[in-house]
Amino acid sequence: GQNIDQPTEMTATEGAIVQINCTYQTSGFNGLFWYQQHAGEAPTFLSYNVLDGLEEKGRFSSFLSRSKGYSYLLLKELQMKDSASYLCAVKGGGADGLTFGKGTHLIIQP
Amino acid sequence: DGGITQSPKYLFRKEGQNVTLSCEQNLNHDAMYWYRQDPGQGLRLIYYSQIVNDFQKGDIAEGYSVSREKKESFPLTVTSAQKNPTAFYLCASSIGPRVLGNQPQHFGDGTRLSIL
Numbered sequence: 552g553q554n555i556d557q558p559t560e561m562t563a564t565e566g567a568i569v570q571i572n573c574t575y576q577t578s579g580f581n582g583l584f585w586y587q588q589h590a591g592e593a594p595t596f597l598s599y600n601v602l603d604g605l606e607e608k609g610r611f612s613s614f615l616s617r618s619k620g621y622s623y624l625l626l627k628e629l630q631m632k633d634s635a636s637y638l639c640a641v642k643g644g645g646a647d648g649l650t651f652g653k654g655t656h657l658i659i660q661p
Numbered sequence: 662d663g664g665i666t667q668s669p670k671y672l673f674r675k676e677g678q679n680v681t682l683s684c685e686q687n688l689n690h691d692a693m694y695w696y697r698q699d700p701g702q703g704l705r706l707i708y709y710s711q712i713v714n715d716f717q718k719g720d721i722a723e724g725y726s727v728s729r730e731k732k733e734s735f736p737l738t739v740t741s742a743q744k745n746p747t748a749f750y751l752c753a754s755s756i757g758p759r760v761l762g763n764q765p766q767h768f769g770d771g772t773r774l775s776i777l
Contacts, residue, residue: 593768651696
């Protein structure tokens with residue numbers, strides 16, 4: 552079966568750093584994706600990890616440990632516009648779509 | 662500009678009625694997907710298609726049907742057999758089997774379906 556867990560909600564302060572964790576148990580693994588979704592809008596692609604380690608892209612970084620079934624998304628220098636849901640998704644071994652976690656609702660406070 | 666277009670943005674269905682959600686992409690992607698999103702739930706896969714004239718059931722296909730007659734188009738029909746159709750429906754596409762590795766799915770803006 553497929554199972555992806557991430558916290559339901561997190562709160563952080565403008566200008567600070569926040570880490571959103573994701574653990575997964577899937578049959579097969581062909582990569583882990585992070586998406587950002589503002590309320591009522593489409594998810595937008597943030598990052599992709601398939602090998603262990605850290606991928607950095609501007610203020611956002613994503614880490615993967617395949618042996619632990621674990622990933623995190625790190626957001627630095629938080630801005631109010633970063634208030635959104637962050638979705639962790641795994642590409643399994645088949646040809647089908649992604650398996651998504653329920654998303655983490657991130658609230659940024661002034 | 663290349664992208665994925667879903668229409669309509671809002672749709673209302675009467676009891677016993679079938680409705681069709683449109684999804685068109687001009688990204689030259691082979692693979693297309695339909696997801697359903699409910700409050701407090703992750704996106705769940707309804708149907709997917711890796712190539713024209715072929716499609717497969719996802720995790721929650723009951724009460725839905727699709728067609729893939731053209732590469733650019735992947736319409737979803739919500740039939741009267743779907744007893745709880747109220748949700749936010751998202752269409753996505755990716756490059757497909759031609760490319761291995763990083764294949765992010767690009768999403769349309771979604772259609773919000775409600776029952777009258």
